[in-house]
Amino acid sequence: MTKIRVHEYAKQANRTSKEVIEELGKMNVKVTNHMSMLDTDAVSKLNQRFGKTGSHNQQQDRKPSNDNKRQGNGQGGQRNKQQGQGGNKASQGQQRQNHSNGNRPAQGQQGGSNRPAQGQQANNRPAQGGQQSGGNRPAQGGQQRTGQGGGNRQAQGQRQGNRPNGGGRGGRPPAKGINQGRRRHRPANPMPKVEKPLPEKITFYESLSVGELANKLGKEPSEIIKKLFMLGVMATINQELDKDAIELICADYGVEVEEEVRIDVTDLEIYFEESEEQDAELTERPPVVTIMGHVDHGKTTLLDSIRDTKVTQGEAGGITQHIGAYQIEVEGKKITFLDTPGHAAFTTMRARGAKVTDLTILVVAADDGVMPQTIEAINHAKAAEVPIIVAVNKMDKPTANPDRVMQELTEQGLVAEDWGGDTIFVPISALKGEGIDQLLEMVLLVAEVGELKARKDINARGTVIEAQLDRGRGSVATLLVQDGTLRVGDPIVVGNTYGRVRAMINDIGRRVKEAGPSTPVEITGLSDVPQAGDRFVVFEDEKTARQIGEARAGEALQEQRVEKTRVTLDNLFDQMKQGEMKELNLIVKADVQGTVEAMAASLMKIEVEGVNVKIIHTGAGAINESDISLAAASNAIVIGFNVRPDVNAKRAAEEEGVDIRLHRVIYKVIEEIESAMKGLLDPEYEEKVIGQAEVRETFKVSKIGTIAGSYVTDGKITRDSGVRVIRDNIVVFEGELDTLKRFKDDAKEVAKGYECGITIKNFNDIKEGDIIEAFVMEEIKRA
Ligand SMILES: Nc1nc2c(ncn2[C@@H]2O[C@H](COP(=O)(O)OP(=O)(O)OP(=O)(O)O)[C@@H](O)[C@H]2O)c(=O)[nH]1
Numbered sequence: 101m102t103k104i105r106v107h108e109y110a111k112q113a114n115r116t117s118k119e120v121i122e123e124l125g126k127m128n129v130k131v132t133n134h135m136s137m138l139d140t141d142a143v144s145k146l147n148q149r150f151g152k153t154g155s156h157n158q159q160q161d162r163k164p165s166n167d168n169k170r171q172g173n174g175q176g177g178q179r180n181k182q183q184g185q186g187g188n189k190a191s192q193g194q195q196r197q198n199h200s201n202g203n204r205p206a207q208g209q210q211g212g213s214n215r216p217a218q219g220q221q222a223n224n225r226p227a228q229g230g231q232q233s234g235g236n237r238p239a240q241g242g243q244q245r246t247g248q249g250g251g252n253r254q255a256q257g258q259r260q261g262n263r264p265n266g267g268g269r270g271g272r273p274p275a276k277g278i279n280q281g282r283r284r285h286r287p288a289n290p291m292p293k294v295e296k297p298l299p300e301k302i303t304f305y306e307s308l309s310v311g312e313l314a315n316k317l318g319k320e321p322s323e324i325i326k327k328l329f330m331l332g333v334m335a336t337i338n339q340e341l342d343k344d345a346i347e348l349i350c351a352d353y354g355v356e357v358e359e360e361v362r363i364d365v366t367d368l369e370i371y372f373e374e375s376e377e378q379d380a381e382l383t384e385r386p387p388v389v390t391i392m393g394h395v396d397h398g399k400t401t402l403l404d405s406i407r408d409t410k411v412t413q414g415e416a417g418g419i420t421q422h423i424g425a426y427q428i429e430v431e432g433k434k435i436t437f438l439d440t441p442g443h444a445a446f447t448t449m450r451a452r453g454a455k456v457t458d459l460t461i462l463v464v465a466a467d468d469g470v471m472p473q474t475i476e477a478i479n480h481a482k483a484a485e486v487p488i489i490v491a492v493n494k495m496d497k498p499t500a501n502p503d504r505v506m507q508e509l510t511e512q513g514l515v516a517e518d519w520g521g522d523t524i525f526v527p528i529s530a531l532k533g534e535g536i537d538q539l540l541e542m543v544l545l546v547a548e549v550g551e552l553k554a555r556k557d558i559n560a561r562g563t564v565i566e567a568q569l570d571r572g573r574g575s576v577a578t579l580l581v582q583d584g585t586l587r588v589g590d591p592i593v594v595g596n597t598y599g600r601v602r603a604m605i606n607d608i609g610r611r612v613k614e615a616g617p618s619t620p621v622e623i624t625g626l627s628d629v630p631q632a633g634d635r636f637v638v639f640e641d642e643k644t645a646r647q648i649g650e651a652r653a654g655e656a657l658q659e660q661r662v663e664k665t666r667v668t669l670d671n672l673f674d675q676m677k678q679g680e681m682k683e684l685n686l687i688v689k690a691d692v693q694g695t696v697e698a699m700a701a702s703l704m705k706i707e708v709e710g711v712n713v714k715i716i717h718t719g720a721g722a723i724n725e726s727d728i729s730l731a732a733a734s735n736a737i738v739i740g741f742n743v744r745p746d747v748n749a750k751r752a753a754e755e756e757g758v759d760i761r762l763h764r765v766i767y768k769v770i771e772e773i774e775s776a777m778k779g780l781l782d783p784e785y786e787e788k789v790i791g792q793a794e795v796r797e798t799f800k801v802s803k804i805g806t807i808a809g810s811y812v813t814d815g816k817i818t819r820d821s822g823v824r825v826i827r828d829n830i831v832v833f834e835g836e837l838d839t840l841k842r843f844k845d846d847a848k849e850v851a852k853g854y855e856c857g858i859t860i861k862n863f864n865d866i867k868e869g870d871i872i873e874a875f876v877m878e879e880i881k882r883a
Pocket residue numbers: 393394395396397398399400401402441442493494495496497528529530531532
């Protein structure tokens with residue numbers, strides 16, 4: 101006879117494997133576990149112990165096709181079940197009950213096809229004679245014999261069919277008689293899943309979760325997870341996989357991968373790129389010029405002077421109208437000036453991604469020289485990669501010293517042509533209108549070098565210069581056409597709004613029907629007011645314009661809720677890893693110029709592979725709003741050394757999400773930037789300013805030192821906070837609070853609006869008007 105395993109015997113004997121093993125133990129037959137083989141001797145011994153049932157089975161084993169009836173009784177259930185699982189079940193169902201078959205045609209099939217391996221398994225186990233004999237005698241036996249048995253079987257087939265992997269036992273109706281025990285001991289056979297053929301190719305958009313990838317490949321997620329594990333990636337079913345991971349897994353299966361490229365039709369930038377690809381004739385376009393400079397150096401006077409002398413030429417009688425930009429004509433060539441005083445608008449636009457300026461005129465008063473805003477303007481222009489022409493203004497003044505201006509600008513990297521550099525310097529008097537022609541000539545010269553071109557014959561696209569709501573006319577926007585020609589009646593999307601160009605007015609207040617490249621025009625007809633710096637694109641039909649406009653308005657609402665992702669030292673490393681950062685832009689402000697230079701020099705020396713440190717602006721003094729707008733436009737981090745941001749800068753930084761890092765020790769700045777670049781930034785503690793107090797009076801007390809009679813102006817001061825003494829926005833001391841008193845009593849904390857007496861450890865040089873800033877170190881969790 102063939103050998104039999106413990107668990108097989110147990111099944112036949114209607115016992116548990118454990119019972120059998122125990123019994124064998126008593127008989128001194130050694131077995132290791134339920135898979136151990138039993139020899140004939142052991143089996144007969146067991147048969148004796150377990151009595152009839154065992155012997156009955158044993159007999160059956162010996163005489164497989166001996167006793168039909170017994171088999172039918174004893175093993176029918178089992179056999180039938182196996183048959184039900186095989187193809188036999190289907191025919192059985194058919195034979196048995198036509199109605200059930202008709203109603204549930206797929207049951208038999210399902211049950212059969214889902215469990216092909218059971219038959220196989222049974223074949224491997226010849227001891228289950230039922231299978232063999234059952235195979236010879238398709239289930240008619242059971243079915244003929246008892247309708248009941250058949251019914252059960254059917255239900256079973258059906259349920260199991262529905263649950264391919266389950267034993268289906270729970271759903272089975274109560275089994276009858278002897279079958280019951282057998283079934284109970286039958287190990288639940290895992291139903292092997294039918295392997296789906298692998299697809300030749302899969303596609304994905306941006307990423308796929310493990311579950312989604314498994315689905316696309318027709319595999320179990322666990323299999324994918326296993327594969328990822330082998331690749332050293334611990335993943336869960338919901339984990340998003342990036343392109344590389346997807347490609348690795350698919351390569352393993354030999355499946356091709358393709359990333360879907362979806363064009364976002366609501367992104368106006370694509371229409372700008374598209375226009376470059378269009379096969380329309382390129383023609384020269386006028387340069388677009390902005391004027392920048394320090395306060396009172398003569399920007400407005402220069403703009404007016406140019407306008408007065410040139411705008412009205414040939415346009416006599418034209419009503420001058422302020423539309424934020426104007427065009428002049430010199431020697432038959434046009435120049436467009438953006439009438440945006442200062443550089444605020446310049447950076448706002450750039451921060452919004454628009455590049456409108458072709459060149460900038462830097463006005464420097466010859467009697468005043470290079471001032472802080474002059475340097476800011478230079479850095480703004482440099483960051484935007486816009487060429488600079490220097491207009492040395494107020495040359496009519498006796499105190500004018502153009503050489504000094506040239507000298508000072510050389511220090512800023514603007515070297516005059518006369519001095520061997522390549523920056524054009526033009527001496528002018530904006531007030532008297534002297535040198536203006538020469539200046540404009542230079543503008544044309546630089547423009548010529550720049551080879552500014554555009555296509556007249558395409559739908560217009562460009563940028564909003566300014567926009568407002570007019571009571572009578574509704575939304576009024578000044579647009580600068582940058583490419584193509586804008587016409588009255590054009591369906592247009594402007595920023596997050598749309599409409600049809602109802603009326604167009606040019607810079608001298610005339611109604612016009614069309615506007616070509618570099619022309620500023622004021623339009624009406626938009627459904628809402630756009631923002632300066634918004635892009636506009638003309639579409640073929642109004643329906644598309646409306647659809648895109650509405651979609652953009654919806655997206656804009658969504659975006660308002662999502663924080664801007666500016667670079668901060670905390671996310672720097674992630675951005676570097678994602679390849680988004682190649683340059684770390686820094687703005688360095690410090691208390692004195694010497695420190696600024698030292699800091700800048702040390703920062704430049706930081707070497708981390710893959711990223712360059714670029715200092716785009718430096719300056720002595722408090723961090724101001726202009727620093728923040730430059731940082732926002734250039735995605736820079738602002739470093740303050742011994743200085744603080746002023747109120748406006750603080751507000752702007754919060755609004756724009758600009759990261760300001762304040763320090764008092766140079767090596768700490770270097771360390772912080774370096775570790776952020778290496779992704780080693782210690783994120784555990786963050787300083788949080790909890791309050792500010794103003795020193796109103798000081799008292800010198802021997803032994804104690806100087807007591808600062810202070811008034812808490814913001815937040816609160818606590819006994820255990822760190823303190824900083826700030827004088828004119830410069831940190832003069834940082835240390836610990838020594839005592840905090842309300843009248844004569846020690847106080848734990850003093851809130852806003854209350855007076856208190858403060859002494860600072862190791863610092864007595866406190867003065868009236870100083871600001872005491874209290875801070876605590878808070879643990880932060882990194883995202
Ligand atoms: N003597 C002389 N004075 C000038 C000249 N240009 C401008 N000014 C005077 O300088 C002062 C400031 O000129 P603005 O044109 O207002 O200067 P700005 O740069 O526009 O100033 P903000 O708009 O405040 O930034 C005015 O009083 C002008 O009259 C010039 O060429 N010569």
